[in-house]
Amino acid sequence: MLRIKELVKRYGEEKAVLKNLNLEVPGESVVSIIGASGAGKSTLLRCINRLVEPSSGSIELNGTELTKLEGKALRLARRRIGMVFQGFNLIDRLTVMENVQSGRLGYLPAWRAVTRNYPQEDIDRAFHLMERVGIAHYANKRADELSGGERQRVGVVRALMQEPEILLADEPTASLDPKTSRQIMELLRALASELHLPVLINIHNVNEAKEYTQRIVGMRFGRIIFDGEPTDLNNDAMDEIYAGVPAEERGGAESSTHLREVAAR
Incomplete structure (x- = not known):
């Protein structure tokens, strides 16, 4: 509430x-x-x-x-508190998976974030959510290669990765x-x-x-x-x-x- x-x-x-x-x-x-x-x-x-x-x-x-x-x-x-932005707020040079995992930064120690060494359970959850919104096949694609709708779906998954x-x-x-x-x-x-x-x-x-x-x-x-x-x-x-x-x-x-x-x- x-x-x-x-x-x-x-x-x-x-x-x-x-x-x-x-x-x-x-x-x-x-x-x-x-x-x-x-x-x-x-x-x-x-x-x-x-x-x-x-x-x-x-x-x-x-x-x-x-x-x-x-x-x-x-x-x-x-x-x-998950947030979905009008302008997507993605990091274009990073992959979809890397952008999605940024939703977990508040839960991870700094060394995991810097080295992009994500726990397997976070990777599994990301694939589950990406599959749900129809972008799992873009996991290794750079964010700047996606359409507007696809980018917004990445933003939605990133917010959901916070378990808001x-x-x-x-x-x-x-x-x-x-x-x-x-x-x-x-x-x-x-x-x-x-x-x-x-x-x-x-x-x-x-x-x-x-x-x-x-x-x-x-x-x-x-x-x-x-x-x-x-x-x-x-x-x-x-x-x-x-x-x-x-x-x-x-x-x-x-x-x-x-x-x-x-x-x-």
């Missing part, structure tokens, strides 16, 4: 990017976060894994208060074509069920959020203004979340105003 209470993030004296935000994500749920650029979606995810330091508030993962941790305790906690208690995905389909995007979203949904993982996805494509996630959180100006099932995300809610944003920039969803205009033609 991820439990966030009164989370605030501000940069210097500027207005807060996150404003007293409250959110709970239970196990095995797939939750998407939608909103216009600048809503605070990516900042929220980065506060959870402490890539960005919260200004105040509480972030608790399965009973551990993450905002209080420092040093070794923080490093150990980060092992429990939650999986965060920051715009995981933004760099992919529509067909590959659907495949990645389907994969994340299936893995959440198979591995009993809560998955929190920051996503631009509202249609994908409605199709592949069980719950949608809508953000605007650092606040949550919608939290419900995909069927509850009606046109009025969309207009509130994306107020002032043209329909064509809403990630595939149209405003009620636009729909009424179409109906009147």
Whole structure:
């Protein structure tokens, strides 16, 4: 269970990017976060894994208060938080297997990491996960030789190698074509069920959020203004979340105003 209470993030004296935000994500749920650029979606995810330091508030993962941790305790906690990035964040000159094994660095002594002397059980787990997502045959191929969808699958496996208690995905389909995007979203949904993982996805494509996630959180100006099932995300809610944003920039969803205009033609 991820439990966030009164989370605030501000940069210097500027207005807060996150404003007293409250959110709970239970196990095995797939939750998407939608909103216009600048809503605070990516900042929220980065506060959870402490890539960005919260200004105040509480972030608790399965009973551990993450905002209080420092040093070794923080490093150990980060092992429990898997992260899938929009830009893949792979090391291009390394093989798929080597990139995947980087997800185990938090568990290995330094000499194993430097010499790339991975335990057999980690190699076996990597092959199992790569087989599951369809990239096992690329194990010895360099990362820069893969397509975007294949690279993102490597990123997913790398995150799962951490044996995380939650999986965060920051715009995981933004760099992919529509067909590959659907495949990645389907994969994340299936893995959440198979591995009993809560998955929190920051996503631009509202249609994908409605199709592949069980719950949608809508953000605007650092606040949550919608939290419900995909069927509850009606046109009025969309207009509130994306107020002032043209329909064509809403990630595939149209405003009620636009729909009424179409109906009147």
